[in-house]
Amino acid sequence: MRPRVKEWKFMLMRIRQNSLALAGLVIILAFVCIAVLAPVLAPPNPADAFKIPRDMEINVLTPNPTPPTMRHIFGTTDQQYDLYYACIWGTITAFRTGLTVVGVSLIIGLLMGTVAAYYGGLLDEALMRFTDIIIAFPGLVLAMALVIAFPATVPINISMIALIIFILAMLMLLAFHPSRKLLLVVWGLLLLSILSMFYFPVSFQIPLSRLDKVLIAITLVGWPGYTRVIRGEVLRVKNEDFVEASKASGSSDFGIVVRHIWPNTVYPLLIVATLDIGSIVLSAAALSFLGIGASPDYADWGQIIQRSSPWINRPTELVANFHTFVIPGIFITLFVMGWNLLGDALRDVLDPTLRRR
Amino acid sequence: MTSLTAYIVRRLLLLVLVVLGVTVLIFAITMLFPAEIRAYMYIRNVEQARPEAIPRVIQIYGLNDPFYVQYGRWLGNLLQGNLGWSYTSSQSVVEAISSRWVYTFQIVMFAAPIIIFVGIYLGVQSAIHRNGLIDHICRVLSIIGWSLPSFWLGLILISVFSGQLRWVSIGPLSQEGINHVANTALFTRYTGVSVFDGILNAITRADISQLGITLDALAHVVLPVIVIVTIDVALLIRVMRSSMLEALNKQYITTAKAKGLSKNVVIYKHARRNALIPVATLSGMLVAGLLGGLVITETVFAYGGLGAWAARAALSTDITAVLGYAILTAVIFVIANLIVDILYAYIDPRIRLD
Numbered sequence: 001m002r003p004r005v006k007e008w009k010f011m012l013m014r015i016r017q018n019s020l021a022l023a024g025l026v027i028i029l030a031f032v033c034i035a036v037l038a039p040v041l042a043p044p045n046p047a048d049a050f051k052i053p054r055d056m057e058i059n060v061l062t063p064n065p066t067p068p069t070m071r072h073i074f075g076t077t078d079q080q081y082d083l084y085y086a087c088i089w090g091t092i093t094a095f096r097t098g099l100t101v102v103g104v105s106l107i108i109g110l111l112m113g114t115v116a117a118y119y120g121g122l123l124d125e126a127l128m129r130f131t132d133i134i135i136a137f138p139g140l141v142l143a144m145a146l147v148i149a150f151p152a153t154v155p156i157n158i159s160m161i162a163l164i165i166f167i168l169a170m171l172m173l174l175a176f177h178p179s180r181k182l183l184l185v186v187w188g189l190l191l192l193s194i195l196s197m198f199y200f201p202v203s204f205q206i207p208l209s210r211l212d213k214v215l216i217a218i219t220l221v222g223w224p225g226y227t228r229v230i231r232g233e234v235l236r237v238k239n240e241d242f243v244e245a246s247k248a249s250g251s252s253d254f255g256i257v258v259r260h261i262w263p264n265t266v267y268p269l270l271i272v273a274t275l276d277i278g279s280i281v282l283s284a285a286a287l288s289f290l291g292i293g294a295s296p297d298y299a300d301w302g303q304i305i306q307r308s309s310p311w312i313n314r315p316t317e318l319v320a321n322f323h324t325f326v327i328p329g330i331f332i333t334l335f336v337m338g339w340n341l342l343g344d345a346l347r348d349v350l351d352p353t354l355r356r357r
Numbered sequence: 358m359t360s361l362t363a364y365i366v367r368r369l370l371l372l373v374l375v376v377l378g379v380t381v382l383i384f385a386i387t388m389l390f391p392a393e394i395r396a397y398m399y400i401r402n403v404e405q406a407r408p409e410a411i412p413r414v415i416q417i418y419g420l421n422d423p424f425y426v427q428y429g430r431w432l433g434n435l436l437q438g439n440l441g442w443s444y445t446s447s448q449s450v451v452e453a454i455s456s457r458w459v460y461t462f463q464i465v466m467f468a469a470p471i472i473i474f475v476g477i478y479l480g481v482q483s484a485i486h487r488n489g490l491i492d493h494i495c496r497v498l499s500i501i502g503w504s505l506p507s508f509w510l511g512l513i514l515i516s517v518f519s520g521q522l523r524w525v526s527i528g529p530l531s532q533e534g535i536n537h538v539a540n541t542a543l544f545t546r547y548t549g550v551s552v553f554d555g556i557l558n559a560i561t562r563a564d565i566s567q568l569g570i571t572l573d574a575l576a577h578v579v580l581p582v583i584v585i586v587t588i589d590v591a592l593l594i595r596v597m598r599s600s601m602l603e604a605l606n607k608q609y610i611t612t613a614k615a616k617g618l619s620k621n622v623v624i625y626k627h628a629r630r631n632a633l634i635p636v637a638t639l640s641g642m643l644v645a646g647l648l649g650g651l652v653i654t655e656t657v658f659a660y661g662g663l664g665a666w667a668a669r670a671a672l673s674t675d676i677t678a679v680l681g682y683a684i685l686t687a688v689i690f691v692i693a694n695l696i697v698d699i700l701y702a703y704i705d706p707r708i709r710l711d
Contacts, residue, residue: 020496132371133378136687138646140653144671145679149389282506286653289508291672305509312512312527312659315520322516329509337504344500344595 014349021349024341031335035091042088050089050299055080065321075323077307081297083324087331089299094335097215097284098277104219106273109226111168114257116227117234128231131224139221140283146217147292153205163193211294214284222280229272233265240264267350274343278336285332301328301335364702372695379687380435383680384428390676392420398441398677435684443678445670450681453666459549460529460662461651466550467578468585469644476590477636480597481629484605495598499591507588511657514580525576527659534573544570552578581658585651589643597636604632634705641697645690 015021034041045053058066058080068075074083116124134142208216237243238261246256285302287293289309294300296307308325311317318325387395396414415421419430434441440450448456483495518524525531530538530551538544538551544567547557555571558564604610605628613623651664659665663682670678 020500129374129378132375133382136375136379136691137683138648138686138690141648141667141679141683141686144652144667145383145386145676145683148671148674148679149386149676151389278504282504285506286508289506289653290656290668302506305506305512308512309657312515312657315515315527317520318512318516319520325509325512329506329512332506332509333501333504336506337500340500340504344496 011349015345018345018349020341021345024338024343024345027334027338028342031091031095031338034088035095038088038092042085044089045085050093051297052081052086052089052299052304054297055082065324067323074327077304077324078310078321081304081307083304083327086299086304087301087328090301090304090328090331091335093211093294093298093300094281094332097211097218098280098339100215101219101222101280102273102276105223105226105276106269108219108223109230110262112223113227113230114234114261117231118238118253118257118261124231127227131227134221134224135228137221139218140286143214143217143221143283143287144290144292146220147213147287150208150213150216153207156204156206163190163196209295210292211298211300214287214293217287218280218283222276225276226269226272229268230265233268234261237261237264267346271343271347271350274339274346278339278343281332281339282336301332304328305332361702365699368695368698372691375691376688379684379691380432381428383684384431387431387676387680388424388427394676395420397444400442400444440681440684441677443670443675443681445673445675445678446666450677453678454663454681454685457661457663457666460660461648461655461664462662463529463550463552463574463578464581464585464651464654464660464662465644465647466552468582468589468647471582471586472590472593472643473640475586476593476640477597477633479590480594480636481601481624481632483594483598484601484632485624487602492598495594499594502587503591505588507584507653508657510587511580511584511654514583515657518580525580527577527580529574529577529660530570531573531577534570538570581654581660584654584657585647589647593636593639593643596639597632600632600635601628604628607631634701637701638694638697641693642690645686645693648686648689 116127288302294303305325483492551574559567655662655665656668667682
């Protein structure tokens with residue numbers, strides 16, 4: 001058996017022995033089931049599956065929330081939005097939020113962190129000082145500022161796309177044919193692309209939904225953390241003997257990075273990413289609660305709790321309508337707890353100091 | 358130059374760089390808005406807000422100038438303590454911050470020591486009773502606290518303690534308290550922090566009933582502090598636990614045990630002291646970061662501090678207010694970090710060499 005496969009099998013065995021990890025895994029799998037079965041559990045709204053349907057028949061009689069009944073098993077919020085539907089389809093929103101932000105942050109972090117650590121020098125210094133700046137803000141405050149600053153549509157400049165594609169291509173090229181001269185060329189091209197923006201102002205507008213803004217804001221706030229973790233890991237691994245050996249045997253930088261360095265950074269990343277999914281969903285929910293997250297009829301747990309916030313000044317009404325925030329809150333807490341339990345247990349399972357000797 | 362001075366100088370230079378970066382970033386975010394919207398940051402009365410007056414505002418304040426010109430002008434204002442005009446609160450950002458920080462301070466004042474002491478205590482207990490009952494309870498509790506949305510916990514506490522039991526109203530003071538404090542004949546605002554002012558008034562006016570304000574303020578700070586502590590103590594427990602476990606595995610602990618020192622001396626004098634280093638750094642960041650977390654908690658409890666103000670400003674796209682708050686939190690965070698780092702470089706010479 002290949003050592004790497006053996007390693008994963010060993011990890012799975014440790015997870016199975018750890019009751020907290022198992023609990024986390026079960027919770028996450030339950031939510032996966034809810035997300036996959038959402039169209040069956042709550043038939044989608046024909047207009048837009050993520051728009052919460054309203055019960056117009058009750059609406060005529062009363063604008064106030066209705067407690068759980070057979071007709072609406074979780075009850076409805078004010079203006080008769082169906083809570084059950086919101087909770088079920090909110091599961092998909094939560095997975096989308098967590099996985100998108102973590103995925104994009106990981107890709108950015110892997111590219112930036114690897115390049116910074118592997119080549120060092122000015123690029124490394126500049127990148128790290130930039131991450132210092134973003135990490136200096138409390139994440140939620142910066143995300144809040146970004147969400148309200150984003151326009152409803154983003155003008156995408158042609159030269160901007162060219163710039164992004166160019167940088168990615170150059171990073172790859174750089175990895176295949178490593179040379180510090182090429183690194184300088186990248187810097188030159190970066191400057192050139194920025195200059196070209198002034199001469200090719202042709203741009204087209206991409207509409208952003210309110211949830212998109214939240215996702216972009218949280219990603220912009222979160223990627224420096226990943227970059228730092230990955231940089232640290234690459235720095236740790238890059239001077240190991242097996243990397244030196246691989247270099248000596250003539251492997252390309254790209255080969256070394258993909259075959260030796262990244263596989264050795266995967267475990268810390270796995271822990272960080274797992275734990276982060278929970279906190280990302282919490283941040284998105286918090287932004288929704290402040291009223292700057294998902295739009296008011298979007299199936300999102302935080303947004304549905306936000307509907308209860310007008311009653312804060314009249315606590316007796318909060319008690320009378322407690323189902324409108326308690327139920328979606330249980331969904332958020334369990335979802336986040338599932339990822340935290342798994343991530344926490346992974347940390348123990350993968351901790352090299354606790355390994356069999 | 359000694360290594361400690363060199364360390365401090367290096368850190369100070371870095372601090373200036375980061376703070377400058379923070380201002381560039383904040384200004385770049387402002388520039389995402391078109392000049393017509395940014396004009397509202399300078400408008401201070403209805404007369405100027407007329408649509409036909411906007412181009413004049415843009416012209417006067419040079420809102421179509423190149424980025425670096427506007428940034429230079431803005432930074433100049435910032436250095437003179439001018440963070441701009443917040444139109445939602447109809448006052449300058451600096452005035453708004455200085456009139457509201459006391460409420461935020463009141464929560465942080467109680468929450469921060471509780472978080473630090475409870476976090477360190479439970480973390481140490483968890484580590485020395487590893488895999489025992491205390492450890493399991495601490496770990497489960499910290500994972501629960503870590504997973505709870507703070508606004509949801511706040512809503513539940515409000516509905517139980519204000520709605521059902523009617524023990525305490527929300528906001529910084531009860532209605533009678535607000536009326537009493539507002540009456541200058543009955544009450545003098547010495548510090549702005551109601552807890553202190555109640556005591557000071559009781560002393561200066563020789564009137565024990567003034568302590569009612571202190572008790573009133575304390576009763577109203579309990580629920581927000583519970584929320585903040587529940588959410589934030591989890592992280593500290595975890596870090597303290599792992600740091601303590603690491604310290605307990607060190608060779609100097611074996612040496613200390615071999616010397617025949619008592620268990621308590623080994624745990625508290627040798628292991629805990631060393632384990633506190635990463636925790637101190639984290640505590641500094643945590644306390645500075647409380648400001649960010651307070652955005653939610655103050656909003657839920659209608660507490661009227663800086664966080665609630667920033668959240669309300671964000672809702673009406675009052676960009677000057679939100680960015681002013683962002684700058685404030687970032688600067689506090691950076692300075693708190695610096696102080697903690699310098700203190701620890703002073704205590705622990707190993708850190709200076711990094």
